[in-house]
Every structure is written in structure tokens, then in C-alpha cells.
Amino acid sequence: MSIISEHGFRMDGRRPAQIRNINTRLGLNRNAEGSCYLEHGNTKVLCAVYGPYESKASKRLEDRCAIVCQYSTTTFSGLERKNRPRGDRKSTEISRLLEKAFESVILTESFPRSQIDIFCEVIQGDGSNLAACVNATSLALADAGIPMKGIASAATCGIVETKPIVDLTSREETDLLPRVTLATICGRDEVILVELQNRLHIDHLSVVMDAAKATCADVYECLAVVAQQHLKACAPILGN
Amino acid sequence: MEVHISDDEKLFLISGVEQDIRNDGRTCADFRTIVLERGVLSGTNGSCRVQLGQTTDVLAGIKLELESFDPAAEKEAKQPMSFHVDFSANASSQFAGKGGDQYGEEISAAFQVAFSRSLDILPNLSKTLLAEGYRWKINVDLSVLQWAGSVPDACSLAIIGALSDLEVPEVEVAPDDGGKVSIVLKRPRTGGNMRDEEVPVAMWKLDVQSCPMLLTVSKIGSANLVDCSPEEECCIRSQLLIGVAKNLNVDDYDITCIKQHGGGLLEMESIQDMTELASKTAGGLYQAIEKRLKTEEKRKPGHSFLL
Numbered sequence: 001m002s003i004i005s006e007h008g009f010r011m012d013g014r015r016p017a018q019i020r021n022i023n024t025r026l027g028l029n030r031n032a033e034g035s036c037y038l039e040h041g042n043t044k045v046l047c048a049v050y051g052p053y054e055s056k057a058s059k060r061l062e063d064r065c066a067i068v069c070q071y072s073t074t075t076f077s078g079l080e081r082k083n084r085p086r087g088d089r090k091s092t093e094i095s096r097l098l099e100k101a102f103e104s105v106i107l108t109e110s111f112p113r114s115q116i117d118i119f120c121e122v123i124q125g126d127g128s129n130l131a132a133c134v135n136a137t138s139l140a141l142a143d144a145g146i147p148m149k150g151i152a153s154a155a156t157c158g159i160v161e162t163k164p165i166v167d168l169t170s171r172e173e174t175d176l177l178p179r180v181t182l183a184t185i186c187g188r189d190e191v192i193l194v195e196l197q198n199r200l201h202i203d204h205l206s207v208v209m210d211a212a213k214a215t216c217a218d219v220y221e222c223l224a225v226v227a228q229q230h231l232k233a234c235a236p237i238l239g240n
Numbered sequence: 241m242e243v244h245i246s247d248d249e250k251l252f253l254i255s256g257v258e259q260d261i262r263n264d265g266r267t268c269a270d271f272r273t274i275v276l277e278r279g280v281l282s283g284t285n286g287s288c289r290v291q292l293g294q295t296t297d298v299l300a301g302i303k304l305e306l307e308s309f310d311p312a313a314e315k316e317a318k319q320p321m322s323f324h325v326d327f328s329a330n331a332s333s334q335f336a337g338k339g340g341d342q343y344g345e346e347i348s349a350a351f352q353v354a355f356s357r358s359l360d361i362l363p364n365l366s367k368t369l370l371a372e373g374y375r376w377k378i379n380v381d382l383s384v385l386q387w388a389g390s391v392p393d394a395c396s397l398a399i400i401g402a403l404s405d406l407e408v409p410e411v412e413v414a415p416d417d418g419g420k421v422s423i424v425l426k427r428p429r430t431g432g433n434m435r436d437e438e439v440p441v442a443m444w445k446l447d448v449q450s451c452p453m454l455l456t457v458s459k460i461g462s463a464n465l466v467d468c469s470p471e472e473e474c475c476i477r478s479q480l481l482i483g484v485a486k487n488l489n490v491d492d493y494d495i496t497c498i499k500q501h502g503g504g505l506l507e508m509e510s511i512q513d514m515t516e517l518a519s520k521t522a523g524g525l526y527q528a529i530e531k532r533l534k535t536e537e538k539r540k541p542g543h544s545f546l547l
Contacts, residue, residue: 025546029386030295031332037546042282046385046546048330070329070336075381076284076301085326085383087338117336119329121385123299124283 003160003172011171012041019155019167019215022135022222026143026230034144038136040167042126047136048119049144055115064108066115069098071133073122079170094130101183101193102137107147116146127169128156134183134193135223142227151223152192154183155215159204164211180208186224187217243470250475254461263471269521271467272390276397276532278405280545285408288401289545292467295388297331300380300398302406306370306423307377319358320368321378323351325395331387340384346501347392347454347481351380351399354452354483354497361485361496363447371413371421378406390467392481396453397529403448404533410442449530452485452496453522457514459506464517478504480514484522493519 004010014020020041029035032048039045052065059066071094072086102118118140120133134154141148157166158179165172168179178200183193200208245253253263260267272293281287284301291297309318325347327340334340359365368376380402382395410426427439458465458479460472468476483497495515500506 028546029330031386031388032330035330044281044546046328046330050333068336072328074299074301074328074383075324075326076281076287076303076379079283081303081305081379081381085328117329117333119333119336121328121330121383123383124281126283 003165003177004163010165012169014167016163016165017211017215019218020169022219022226024136024139024223024226026139026226032140032144034140034142034146036136036140036143038132038139040126040128040132040135041169042124043128043132044122044124045129045132045136046121046123047133047140049116049137049140049146050119051116051144052111052114052146055113059115060113063112065106065111065113067099067103067106067108067118068115069095069102069118069120071095071098071120071122073125073129077122077125094133097130097193097195098133098137101134101152102141104192105138105148105150105152105185106141107149110147125170127171127173128167128181130154130181130195131156131167131183131219135219139223139226143230149190150186150188151220151227152183152185153187153216153220153223154181154193155212155219156181157208157212157215159200159208162204162207164208166211166215178204178208180212182209182212182216184213184216184220187220189213243474245471245474249471253471253475257463257465257472258461260463262465262469264469268463268465269517271393271521271525272469274397274528276401276529276536277545278401278533278536279538286402286404286406288398288405290394290398290401292390292394292397293388293469295386296390296394297384297386298391298394298398299383299385300395300402301383302402303379303381304406304408305377305379306374308374311373317359317366317369319355320365320375321355321358321380323348323355323380323382323399325351325382325384325391327384327387331384335384335387343391344384347395350392350454350481350483350497350499351395353499354396354454354485357496358452361450361452361494363450363488364444365446367444368408370411370423374413374421374423376408378403387470389470389473390456392454392456393467396455397525400448400451400453400529401533403446403451406446407443408446410444448533449526450486450488452483453525454481454483454497455518455521456480456501457482457518459504459510459514464510464514466517466521476502476504478502478506480506480511480518482515482518484519486522486526493522495519
């Protein structure tokens, strides 16, 4: 089955430049400083932020705080059952990508000698898992009240016969389709994460990057609304 | 989440439970409020989410797998379920990395023991055996999303919920060349103008009214408690993991597993008392689950369960 039908629709009925519905809930984990549950359609991610707290000697940095990320997926999250929820090569790679991305978003100099833990759990994976994790983490950090340069937003985009498609599902994330995951701050021109999978012709690169940037801005709009609504809901507790 | 409470607080808690009053107003045999939702994950064959007292949060997902095995190697039929408990780092930063693996494996092993005779206990589980050498393997995976005590209890409720939600496809087994068999999904024709592969596959469900459950019974002071909160878990002298299964023939309860957990000393008589408390509690839980499973409204697939 082709990814875009002759009438210009995708398998789930979306247009090429349309993202899936984003649903969120903030602050559901009582043990964590900040937490977020986020859905991109059928991709469901849970993120918790612990800290900043005094870090262990091995991780301590004198001038800024250390960011520790852990990405794991439940064994039943994908199409096939996995044996291990974390520790495989792909999860470790995604953990490192998230770590590096959020090191450049969080104002790490504000918390010298401390540590912030970010834990992402993919409850159900239906494509764009890394992008969903970035979005969930941004909101969880905002919920924890950790100072950031802005809210980071991410999107995964692919290209089919010179046409970009955004927010891929797992059925669209095939082995041949080139896909780019891009994360920016506040939907502006500040890229914090970029990852390309599979082979892409260099002429198509700018097309995909433009589509990804535009999608990041769209996703940012959604996340900003969520953060503002949450702040409004918390206003009586904060006392103003 | 690590809990630190002072000696005086512990003393208050212990003398309280010895008079059958707990800090949150429960008696020793009471459970916290249980929230049970089924059909929460569209990507699984059966799923369930259980919350205990709004803080312990467990998600169970079942994936079916067609497994081939060597019948000559198994003296008696092996039960088809396998359990895996994973502590998500979301629950507490102490579970990050390999932090939760040991406790998770301990609980998984206890479930494996509690369910070891499930072919005899669950009335229609033997239907998962399809043909000589082929069976449905039921992978039950649990993810602990939030932790506030009594994880095994929450897990066993989630397992029962997920097993009752599980839909197993009906298959037709036909002999094939070379002594092998061919297994084809059963698609009953109901008329209408549909191609064969568009007819929905017939499904059957497990009967879970006698499904084993694993309960923790803890000794605090001289009292026995079920469903401990994190503060109470700090004061535990010794804890037993007790597997209880309803016996449908004599209307009583069978003990399928007893495991001491976390060290400590126990007298023989205490073990007797604790298993009695477990089977009494199980009676209440079976009733509550039965009621819930009957009255729960069917959700549309893919609804947002944590919202």
C-alpha cells in the first residue's frame, strides 16, 4: 500500500503536513518534581523529572548541573514483544540524544554541583517516539519549574517521492523511508537535536528540514497552550 | 521514593496497628481504594491498569505468541503464561538503570510459582494448547509506573484484569504434509459481501473467576497487615508473599505459593495466621473484581487512560 493515496491522504486519513492529535496531562506523578503524560495519536509517553538535587560525586560538575536521561519502552509497546525494556543499543542512543538536547535547553549554570534526572517511558509506540519523548520532557521540565531557554518541541518528518510527510506513524516508519527528527526551542531557528535515519538525497534535505521546522513550530503552539493552561489551573495554589 | 520516618513515628504506627487502627484510618485487613481499567492499550491483546490508593500505579499488557515446543521434552503440559515485572524509573529514581531489576525479578518469579498449576486452576486455559507441539504463549508484562507500596498486590489485580480482557483468536488445526499441522485463524462467515480476509476472526476469552492472586501479608509488631503504605513498609518485621486461588469445586481457597520476602524471623503459628488473613482478603477481592468486571463499561479502543 502506498503511503500517500492518489487523493493525497495518508493511511490514517491525515494530510501530508498534518500532525496527530496531541493530548497531555501534567503533574500526575506525586513522587516526581515534574511529570507529564503525552499522546501523539497512538504514541503514548510518560515522563518524570526528578531534581535538581545534590548529585553523586561521580556525576558532579563544578560549574553546572548534570542531566541524566533514561529512555525505556514497555515490553508490550511495539508491534512485536521486546525482551528488555531498556539497555539495548537503540534505547541507549536515544537516552544520550535526549541528554545532549536538554543540556542545551536547561539553564544548567543555575544549579552547579547538582543533577536533574529525566525518565521517559514509552507506554505505547506508534512512530515518532523520540519526538514524543522530547515534547513530554519539555512539559515535565516546565511542570517541575526548572528554568529553560524555552519550551523545546520536536517532530519526525519523512519524504515520499519528493513530498514531505510529518509526524510519522510506525506503519510509515519503514526501512526505506528517510526520516528526520528535529527539535527546536520555541519553534524558532534554534536547533537542539537533529537525527537522520536511512538514506536521503541531498536535494531533498532542505525540503525535509523546512517541513520539520514548520512542524516543530506547530507542535510548540500546542505545548505552549498546555503549559499556559496548567499554569492557570495552578494559580490558586500559587496564591495569585 | 525512599521514606524516612523517625523512631517515634514508627512506634506510633506500630502501636496503632496492634490496636487495628492504621494511620490512614483503615483496619489491618482493609485495602486502599482500587481503580481498575481494562482495554487501555490498543496495541496489546489484553491490557489493564490498576491504581491502589491513587499512588501505586501498575500497567499490565498481554502479547500472544504462537509457540512451538517439543512435547517429548515436557513430562506434563507446561502452563502457557510467563510473567515479567519491570519497575519504571518513573516510579522512583532508585529504579533507574538496573535499580529495579532485582525486585522485579523476585516478584516475577513469585508469580511464576503462584501460576505454576494454572492449567488445573483456570477452567478453560487448556484451550491455549492448539495441537501436539503448538500452543499460545501468553506473555504478561507489567510495568510499575508509580510506587507507593504493595506492588505485588496491584500486579496481581492487573494480571486478573488483563487476562479477563485478553481475546484469544480461534484457530482451525488441520493435518499437513510430513506429520506437521497447519494452523489457520477461524473466520466465521456471517453472509454479506466480504472477502474472506475481511471477515473478523472469532475470539474467545479466558474464565478468570478462579485466577490465582499474589498477596503480601506483613507482620508489623504483633499484627498482620495487607496492602501496606510506604510508611508501613518501613516498619515491617517480616513479609510473606502468598498466592491464593479460588477453588471452584469446594467453594474455598487454595494456597499456591508462600514466599518470605525481605528477611526477618517468623513463628510457625504466625505463618498460619497470615495465610488465613490472605485467603480471607482474597475472598473480598474476588467479589470486588467480579462486580467490577461485570459493571465496567466497554471503552472505545485507544481512549486516553491517564488523562
